[in-house]
Amino acid sequence: MTPIKIxxxxxxxxxxxxxxxxxxDIAEGEFFTLLGxxxxxxxxxxxxxxxxxxxxxxDIYLGEELINDVPAYRRNxxxxxxxxxxxxxxxxxxxxxxxxKVRKLPAKDIEEKVMNAxxxxxLTGYETRTPDKLxxxxxxxxxxxRAMAIEPRVxxxxxxxxxxxxxxxxxxxxxxRAVQKALGITAVxxxxxxxxxxxxxxxxxxxxxxxxxxVGVPWEIYKNPVNLFVATFVGKINSMEVQFGTAGKDGLRQxxxxxxxxSVPSSGTEGLDSAILAFRPEDVVETSKSSSENRLAGTLLSxxxxxSVASLELDVKGRMVVIDRHRPKRSDIPQVGExxxxxxxxEACLLFNKESGARLGGGTAx
Amino acid sequence: MRGEAKKMDIWTLVTIAGFAIVIVFxxxxxxxxxxxxxxxxxxxxxxxxxxxxxxxxxxxxxxxNHSMIVALLTTFFSALLGIPLAFFTTRYxxxxxxxxxxxxxxxxxxxxxxxxxxxxxMLGRNGFLRNMFLTIGVKLPQIYGPLGIILADTLQxxxxxxxxxxxxxxxxxxxxxxxxxNLGARSFGTFFTVTLPLVLPSLTGGALIVFMMSxxxxxxxxxxxxxxxxxxxxxxxxxxxxxxxRPGMASTVSIVLMLCASxxxxxxxxxxxxxxxxxxxxxxxxxxxxxxxxSFLAYLVCYSIVAxxxxxxxVIVFYSFRNTxxxxxxxxxxxxxxxxxxxxxxxTVANSFVYSFIAVVLIASIGTLIGFVIARKKxxxxxxxxxxxxxxxxxxxxxxxxxxIVAFNRKPIYLAGTATIIVLTYFIRRxxxxxxxxASILKQIDPALEEAGINLGSPPGRTFRTVTLPLxxxxxxxxxxxxxxxxxxxxxxxxxxxxxxxxTMPIKIYLSVVDGYFGTASAxxxxxxxxxxxxxxxxxxxxxxxxxxxxxx
Numbered sequence: 001m002t003p004i005k006i007x008x009x010x011x012x013x014x015x016x017x018x019x020x021x022x023x024x025d026i027a028e029g030e031f032f033t034l035l036g037x038x039x040x041x042x043x044x045x046x047x048x049x050x051x052x053x054x055x056x057x058x059d060i061y062l063g064e065e066l067i068n069d070v071p072a073y074r075r076n077x078x079x080x081x082x083x084x085x086x087x088x089x090x091x092x093x094x095x096x097x098x099x100x101k102v103r104k105l106p107a108k109d110i111e112e113k114v115m116n117a118x119x120x121x122x123l124t125g126y127e128t129r130t131p132d133k134l135x136x137x138x139x140x141x142x143x144x145x146r147a148m149a150i151e152p153r154v155x156x157x158x159x160x161x162x163x164x165x166x167x168x169x170x171x172x173x174x175x176x177r178a179v180q181k182a183l184g185i186t187a188v189x190x191x192x193x194x195x196x197x198x199x200x201x202x203x204x205x206x207x208x209x210x211x212x213x214x215v216g217v218p219w220e221i222y223k224n225p226v227n228l229f230v231a232t233f234v235g236k237i238n239s240m241e242v243q244f245g246t247a248g249k250d251g252l253r254q255x256x257x258x259x260x261x262x263s264v265p266s267s268g269t270e271g272l273d274s275a276i277l278a279f280r281p282e283d284v285v286e287t288s289k290s291s292s293e294n295r296l297a298g299t300l301l302s303x304x305x306x307x308s309v310a311s312l313e314l315d316v317k318g319r320m321v322v323i324d325r326h327r328p329k330r331s332d333i334p335q336v337g338e339x340x341x342x343x344x345x346x347e348a349c350l351l352f353n354k355e356s357g358a359r360l361g362g363g364t365a366x
Numbered sequence: 367m368r369g370e371a372k373k374m375d376i377w378t379l380v381t382i383a384g385f386a387i388v389i390v391f392x393x394x395x396x397x398x399x400x401x402x403x404x405x406x407x408x409x410x411x412x413x414x415x416x417x418x419x420x421x422x423x424x425x426x427x428x429x430x431n432h433s434m435i436v437a438l439l440t441t442f443f444s445a446l447l448g449i450p451l452a453f454f455t456t457r458y459x460x461x462x463x464x465x466x467x468x469x470x471x472x473x474x475x476x477x478x479x480x481x482x483x484x485x486x487x488m489l490g491r492n493g494f495l496r497n498m499f500l501t502i503g504v505k506l507p508q509i510y511g512p513l514g515i516i517l518a519d520t521l522q523x524x525x526x527x528x529x530x531x532x533x534x535x536x537x538x539x540x541x542x543x544x545x546x547x548n549l550g551a552r553s554f555g556t557f558f559t560v561t562l563p564l565v566l567p568s569l570t571g572g573a574l575i576v577f578m579m580s581x582x583x584x585x586x587x588x589x590x591x592x593x594x595x596x597x598x599x600x601x602x603x604x605x606x607x608x609x610x611x612r613p614g615m616a617s618t619v620s621i622v623l624m625l626c627a628s629x630x631x632x633x634x635x636x637x638x639x640x641x642x643x644x645x646x647x648x649x650x651x652x653x654x655x656x657x658x659x660x661s662f663l664a665y666l667v668c669y670s671i672v673a674x675x676x677x678x679x680x681v682i683v684f685y686s687f688r689n690t691x692x693x694x695x696x697x698x699x700x701x702x703x704x705x706x707x708x709x710x711x712x713x714t715v716a717n718s719f720v721y722s723f724i725a726v727v728l729i730a731s732i733g734t735l736i737g738f739v740i741a742r743k744k745x746x747x748x749x750x751x752x753x754x755x756x757x758x759x760x761x762x763x764x765x766x767x768x769x770x771i772v773a774f775n776r777k778p779i780y781l782a783g784t785a786t787i788i789v790l791t792y793f794i795r796r797x798x799x800x801x802x803x804x805a806s807i808l809k810q811i812d813p814a815l816e817e818a819g820i821n822l823g824s825p826p827g828r829t830f831r832t833v834t835l836p837l838x839x840x841x842x843x844x845x846x847x848x849x850x851x852x853x854x855x856x857x858x859x860x861x862x863x864x865x866x867x868x869x870t871m872p873i874k875i876y877l878s879v880v881d882g883y884f885g886t887a888s889a890x891x892x893x894x895x896x897x898x899x900x901x902x903x904x905x906x907x908x909x910x911x912x913x914x915x916x917x918x919x
Contacts, residue, residue, distance in 0.1 A: 052817055072820045073829075079821040085814035089836045098832075099822030143818075150822055 002063040002153040002186055003028045004049065009058030011044055011210075018044040019210045022058065026188065026203075031180055033189045035197040036207035037233065042190045045207070046156055049188060051075045062153050078147030078185075079156040083163060084139040086131045086146075092118070093127035095142050099150035117145035120179055137168045144176065148183065155180060157189040161196065173200050194234045198222060206230045228357035231278055231350060238321050239278040241354065244269060252346055259317045262294050264349040268361025275360060276352040281311065283348035284323040287341045294344040296321075300336050314340055376827060380735045381747050387732070388754045390779070391794045395769030396761065402772065403617035416618040426615075429600040430622060433581055436512060436596055440519040440580040441573050447520065447671045448527030448572065454664045455528075456535040459655045466672045467532075468902060470525040473675040475848075475898050477855040477872050479585030480891045481518035483879045484678030485509055486590060487685060510592035518586045521675040523576045530572035534565040540651050574634040581626060582762030584858035585872075589879055597623040598764045598858065605768055605862065613772065620765040627760045679895060686892040690885035703889035710886075711874060715893070718871040721785060722853035725792035730846040733800025734838065738830070740801060741808035758798045763858030766791055771862055783865040791860055792853040800845055807841040808834070844905045851901045855894060 004026040011019040019041050026032045034042035047053050049060060051072030060067050067075055078099075087095050096117050100110045118124050121141040131139055140160055147155060157176070161169045177200050180187045191197050197204050198218040206213040206221060206229075214226045225231035232239065242262065245254030253266035255277060262277060269275060287295055298314030298321060305311075310328035314321045323342050325332060334340055351360040406413040420426045451470075455463040473481075488495040489509040496506050507513060538561060546556040584598040591599060597619055605616035656664055686703050689696045707715065740752050758766070770791060774781040781787040811834065819829035857872040864873050871890050878887035 050817075050821055052820075071825075072817075073823050073825050075821075076823065077821065079818065081814045081818060083812060083814055085812060085818040087815060087818070087833060098819070098824070102823045102828070146818075146822065156821075 003030075004032075004154060004186060004188065005059075005061040006045075006049075007059045007061075009045070009048065009055045009060065011041075011048060011053060011055050017210045019048070019055070022212060024205060024212070024215070026186060028186055029184045031177065031187045031189065031200060031202045033191060033197045033201035033204045034207055035191060035194060035204050035234070036213075038192055040207045041210035042192075042207045043158055044210075046079075046158055046188060046190045049154075050077050050079050050156055076150065076153050077156050078150055078152030078154075079158065080140070080143045080147050080160045082159040084131075084136070084143045086134075086139045086142050088131050090130075091127065092123065092129050092131070092134070092142050095131070096146045096149050098146065103150070113149050113151075114145075117149040120148065120182070121145045121175070136164050137172060140164065140172065141175075144179065148179065148185075152185065155185050155187040157187065157191075159190055159192065162191070162193070169196070176200070198234070206233065208233070225350070226359050228276060228278070228352040228359075231352070231359075235280060236322065237278045237280050237350075239276055239352075240319055241274060242277045242351075243274050244272060255351075257319060260296060260319065262344070262349060263346050264351060265346060265361060268359075269351060272353075272360070274354055276354055276357075278350045278352065279344050279348050281322045281324040282309070282326070284342045284344055286325075287343050293346050294349075295341065296343065297339050297341045300334050300338050300340050302336060303333055305333075312340060377739050377743055380739050381743075381751060383732070384736045384739070384751050384755070385747075387794075387797070388751070388757070391790060392754070392757050392761075395766070395773035396757070398772040399617045399620055399765065399769045401617075402614045403621055405614065416614045419615065420618050420622070426600070426619065429595045429597055429619070432512065432594055433596040433598075433623075433626070436515050436519065436587070437577045437581040439512075439516045440523060441577045443516065443520040444524035444527050444576045445569070445573055447524040449531060449569065450667055451524075451528040451671050452531035452535060454668050456532045457651065457654060458661075458664050459653050460664060460668055463668070466668055467525075467529065468906065469672050469676050470528060471902050472895070472899055473522055473679060474525040474529075475851055475855070475902065476522065476679060477585070477875065477891060477894050478522070478583055478857060479518075479589050479872075479876060479879075480682055480895070481522050481678045482514065482586040482590035483875075483884075483887065483891075484681045485514055485518055486879075487681060487884060488678075489514075510590060511594040512591075514590035514592075515587050515594070515596070518590060518678070519580045519583060521678065522586075523579050524671075524675065526575045526579070527569065527572040530568045530575075531565055534568035535561070536651065538564050538651055543651070571634055574630055578627060578630045578634070581630070582623065582764070582858070584762070584764050584861075585876065589876070597626075598762055601764050601768065602862070605771075613768075616768055620762075620768055623762055624760055624765055627762060631756070631760050682888050682891045683895065685884060686888035688885065688888075695885065703885040706886055707889050707893075711869070713867070714869045714871055714874045715890075717785070717788075717868060718854055721789050721868075721870060722792060722850050725789045725796070725853050726846050726850045728789075728793050729796050729800045729849045730842055733797055733845075734804045734842055736797075737801045737804025738808060738834070741805040742813070755798045755801055758795050763791075763795060763856065764862070766795060767859035767862030770859070782863075783868070785868050787863050788860050788868055788870065791863060792856055795856065795859065796849045796852060800849060803845045804838060804842060807838050811837050847901045847905050851898050854897060 004024070006022055006024040006026075009019055009022040010017070022045060024032075034045060036042045044053060048055050051067070051070065055068070062075070062077075087098065090098070093114055096114045097110050100113055105113070114127075115124070118127065121144050123138065123141050123145060126134070126138070126142075131142065134142065140163075143160070160176070161172050164172060173196055176189075189197075189200065198221070201218055203215060203217055204221050205215045208229050214221060214230050216224075221230065222234055225234065228239070231237050240257045242255035242257045242264075245256060245261075247253045247266050248263065251266050252263045253269055255262045255264045255275070257277070264277060296316055298316035301313045301315055301320075303310055303312050305328070308327065310325045310333055312323050312325060312334075314323065323340075352358065353360060403416055404412055404414070406415060451466075454460060455466060460466070485493075486509065487493055489506060490496070493509070496509075499506050509517070542564070543556050543560055546560045547553065551559060582598060584602065587594070587596045587599045588602070595603070601616045601619040601623065604612040604619060685695070687699045687701070689698045689700045689702050690706075736751070736755070739748055740755075761769075770787060771782070773779070774787055781790070815833055815837070816829050819833040820826065824832065855872055856870075857876060860870055861873055861876065864870065871894055875887045875890045875894075878884070878890070
């Protein structure tokens with residue numbers, strides 16, 4: 001039940017800025033995710049919190065305590081590793097008991113705590129197994145039980161599910177979330193999987209190039225990205241460069257990409273004559289349901305059937321556009337080469353500065 | 367962690383100790399070898415006289431040529447035996463292939479001159495095989511000289527090539543060869559375009575080790591070489607000859623030997639660095655069942671090669687049970703020779719065991735600690751220490767011996783005639799292997815395991831003890847056993863350093879052979895062979911270590 005406060009942290013490896021000017025306030029009991037592509041610095045930040053790296057600048061507080069110079073083994077942070085890091089020469093019981101033995105607890109307490117931890121990860125009965133007899137998912141449960149057993153101030157997860165297969169990943173992330181909520185421990189979770197981040201987190205920090213791009217609840221990150229990087233990294237999005245025309249009425253403005261013309265919100269576009277326009281495939285509506293805003297037509301290049309959604313790839317006057325059809329019926333799916341009509345509501349159009357990628361006139365997400 | 371490092375932790379101490387060992391026991395003695403080579407013996411003035419003499423006199427240049435001829439031909443013939451053996455035993459079902467590889471490992475690890483001396487008993491002046499052939503009218507060529515050296519060396523060292531090539535062949539993913547056939551290559555073409563290029567780095571690595579071993583081998587050319595001098599025997603003679611002791615010239619020859627060895631080692635490193643691509647193994651290669659004539663031929667080739675290399679060992683064991691009268695073998699069998707050993711020279715046997723044991727305790731403990739530093743710490747000090755520890759790979763035993771005599775025969779470190787100096791030669795010659803092997807074991811242990819220990823509240827020292835060390839244990843013990851075997855069989859350095867009371871078994875065997883006491887030599891060699899055999903068995907059986915452990919030896 002410890003909040004984490006990170007103030008102006010910077011970490012360099014040689015000339016490379018792995019982290020620059022990181023400020024975060026993670027509330028007690030919060031499930032906080034660091035999301036970003038590989039090499040973005042998210043793992044570096046987690047390892048700096050754990051004490052495996054020492055930051056070059058800035059401060060890290062666990063609760064009220066400044067931990068900059070506290071060695072890793074005294075930080076009392078329970079870490080769950082990407083490749084499990086279950087001790088192969090110890091049984092499941094010994095693995096979970098390891099941190100408790102270091103803390104010189106009486107044998108009876110150790111046994112009780114180990115059993116509780118194993119119970120909460122559904123591994124009761126596996127005490128005497130050795131790790132080589134466990135599946136990947138079970139090994140990661142041991143890793144989680146071992147980290148929980150020491151009753152750490154915070155739990156740290158370093159891409160704990162990336163080595164598991166897809167189905168198990170979904171199961172495990174729900175378990176991790178449930179266990180964390182039940183214990184009420186603050187958790188910092190590192191992942192590159194945006195879907196996982198959206199599902200599991202209370203709040204997400206999107207990280208790229210060693211910098212925090214955006215912090216927010218999952219809904220906000222997805223629906224209201226502050227820049228083009230966040231918009232493209234989280235979820236799918238179509239984007240193209242547009243030239244602005246004259247401002248029209250109702251806060252709308254004309255924008256065109258070659259022969260295609262859009263009507264987009266004008267706020268934030270003042271003084272600019274071009275920008276990046278982006279819209280998500282699922283925000284596209286069928287023309288029959290639409291008022292008539294931003295009607296477009298394209299030639300179908302290919303379709304991908306994903307169960308609940310069919311994803312259509314279209315050539316719209318020389319530009320590639322992907323749109324979704326929800327709950328598709330077989331008869332709804334056009335043939336390759338046919339013309340498909342669709343419309344993009346103007347409020348679904350996100351605009352970004354061409355140079356900086358910053359969002360123009362944000363905050364209008366539906 | 368950084369906060370910790372400000373204090374002097376155990377790993378800083380280990381690094382400092384590593385430097386101290388390298389400086390005192392390698393650089394200091396080798397510096398003396400250099401100094402001797404470049405100064406006038408009488409006046410102590412810097413001089414190139416030794417080098418001028420080496421380069422101008424046929425006597426010295428001939429030894430250089432001899433060394434090259436022997437090493438090259440040994441490498442060639444080792445490849446000739448090793449490659450088919452490796453290919454047949456890994457790709458075709460050959461019954462008893464485990465036995466075959468164990469026997470070839472035994473030949474590889476046997477004392478370095480047993481082969482030579484065994485071939486003398488078979489094909490020497492009065493050898494029984496030679497006499498047998500004479501009775502049927504066939505006169506075999508003289509075994510003394512280059513022929514004998516190359517024969518004995520090849521039959522001892524070919525396993526380097528067969529084991530390393532077999533190791534590479536077994537780790538080629540089946541799908542690579544299947545991909546080649548799927549793309550239209552015939553199996554013959556697949557062998558030359560996919561299989562061979564993939565094993566070539568390992569094969570080259572093995573061949574270079576053979577070259578190196580043959581180049582620096584002292585015992586074999588000393589016993590079977592006759593007047594055919596090679597660099598190590600030349601250096602030994604120059605150093606010990608009572609008539610005209612020439613330490614300066616011996617040093618010069620040593621340096622030439624070291625230069626050759628360094629070139630080989632650099633090639634070998636280069637080859638083994640290129641070995642990286644055989645590592646992703648998903649599908650094991652197929653082992654084919656051969657039928658009829660093909661099967662017969664494969665069996666014939668494999669078993670003949672191994673039988674030939676086991677023959678000298680078997681002959682030794684056989685002779686050790688023959689009755690003797692002084693140097694002469696008499697009729698009948700008995701334990702005379704063993705009795706002689708245990709009554710006449712029990713101290714020699716005890717010395718070998720005690721010295722090797724002490725050396726191994728030092729090698730394993732210090733080697734493991736330095737190995738950890740090299741695998742896990744990456745500061746400038748460690749980066750300097752790592753290549754310095756390669757020196758013993760390049761320095762033949764004879765040269766270490768000469769360096770030690772010169773350097774530790776005066777203040778401040780006076781060790782001449784002590785047991786300590788023998789133990790130290792074992793230690794320094796074998797330490798780098800232990801460092802390498804523990805560093806490579808560590809590279810296979812995920813650093814995340816140590817981080818997990820630390821994260822759970824265990825300080826670095828305790829984490830090393832409770833997490834890292836138990837995981838390294840079997841590797842350390844099997845490495846220690848191999849170090850022990852090679853120390854038991856060490857001859858080339860200790861022969862220069864022993865005195866009567868510090869004599870060891872290999873030295874005694876050598877002296878017995880020179881004096882013609884073949885019975886004693888056979889019995890002692892048999893003891894060494896049994897010890898070696900047990901060690902190989904233990905490593906195989908209890909530590910489930912592959913043949914790599916032996917190749918590192």
